Amino acid sequence: MQSLSRARSHRRTAKRPWRWVKTLLLVTVSTFLFFSLGGLVFLFGTDTGEDLREWAAGTLLTTQHDYWAPYTFIPDDKLQALKDQIRHPEVINSEAETKPTELPATKPNVVPLPEKPKELVDIEEINVKKDNYYFKGKIMYIHDPTRVQLLVTNRKDRGDLLDEFVKKSNAIGIVNASGFSDPDGYGKGAKAYGVVIHDGKILQGYNPKSGETALGITYEGKLITGSYTAEQLVKMGVRDAMSFRPQLIVNGKNLFTDKPARSWGIQPRTAIGQKEDGTIVFVVIDGRQPGHSIGASMNDLAELLEERGIVTAMAMDGGSSSMMLHNGEAITKTSCPYYRGRYLPNAWAVI
Known part of the structure; x- marks a missing residue:
């Protein structure tokens, strides 16, 4: 009986590391989702976030990768204004x-x-x-x-x-x-x-x-x-x-x-x-x-x-x-x- 008990105890102990792995993965995914959601709220729900997106659009428009500028999702009128300022400066x-x-x-x-x-x-x-x-x-x-x-x-x-x-x-x-x-x-x-x-x-x-x-x-x-x-x-x-x-x-x-x-x-x-x-x-x-x-x-x-x-x-x-x-x-x-x-x-x- 003693040896059987030890064997069962060993099996239960062997499973514990996987529980820690699952917990770690859960915490990591939860943290990622939390910060991702927070980042989206900041970029699309605040004036500072909108300013940053306009900075990004202006920067992209002056590179060879200007086709990425629309993906900053700033309003079309603001994007067009940035393009006009770059293409037709005073x-x-x-x-x-x-x-x-x-x-x-x-x-x-x-x-x-x-x-x-x-x-x-x-x-x-x-x-x-x-x-x-x-x-x-x-x-x-x-x-x-x-x-x-x-x-x-x-x-x-x-x-x-x-x-x-x-x-x-x-x-x-x-x-x-x-x-x-x-x-x-x-x-x-x-x-x-x-x-x-x-x-x-x-x-x-x-x-x-x-x-x-x-x-x-x-x-x-x-x-x-x-x-x-x-x-x-x-x-x-x-x-x-x-x-x-x-x-x-x-x-x-x-x-x-x-x-x-x-x-x-x-x-x-x-x-x-x-x-x-x-x-x-x-x-x-x-x-x-x-x-x-x-x-x-x-x-x-x-x-x-x-x-x-x-x-x-x-x-x-x-x-x-x-x-x-x-x-x-x-x-x-x-x-x-x-x-x-x-x-x-x-x-x-x-x-």
Whole structure:
């Protein structure tokens, strides 16, 4: 009887681990359902949740995966408004007026820089924390604007990496410039969108890609931006030019003041601008890298430049193309899986 009792006791004990497994599974599934339901209530039942869904939609619309934007389930009218803001941004010709217009009543605080720079190039670290996101990047100040040129790939099968542009030109500093055809993220950057002018010669006029805006630099080192044809730019004394969008600041006016930040989402960013004293700036904001830098909105970028006294500025291609090199070394962190960045049709460089 004793041995039989022990055997029965052993069998009952052997079943207990399975009870613990069932209990653990039940708790896990219950917890998952609880948080899933809570998340759905937050996203679809609160104003903050709706804002987050609009941010997500704006971000998706500026990527190659824009077809996912409707699945954020924001109202159709809001989704269409986001699309319109991205595809048809406000455009102002920088040469249309000789002085700033519609400036804010109070000027933003301008970040001071050395009055007498000892070097051609100065680098500023960017580290900004917002309420719900954060971003890091670099600003490169070029104190002789005539040293800034547009470099253009001479390859037919693909574009150049930034470090390949540097090797060909001995550029001191360099950032990406034009956008390009990029089906499914595998574009090779051989052909730029929009106008391309190099050393006073028109290499490419506008193509059917809508919404592109020109940014050019004259032989005297002045930035010009607006809805200009390649022929008009050459007549205006422009040496190099390319196209992208949107404009950020024109004639001292911040074009994103009072505009919803979510329209362009949060992404890695690149921009080119110029101060009133002629100093040209390259800006790159890292993104898509939790723990390092999430990315910036267009509002963030325009505000960042306005605070530093920039009077003319336009966004370049962003996303995984955004990258900056100084003296041949990457000083920003690309979101491209390849650490050297992407193949590009052209780049702005300090020669």
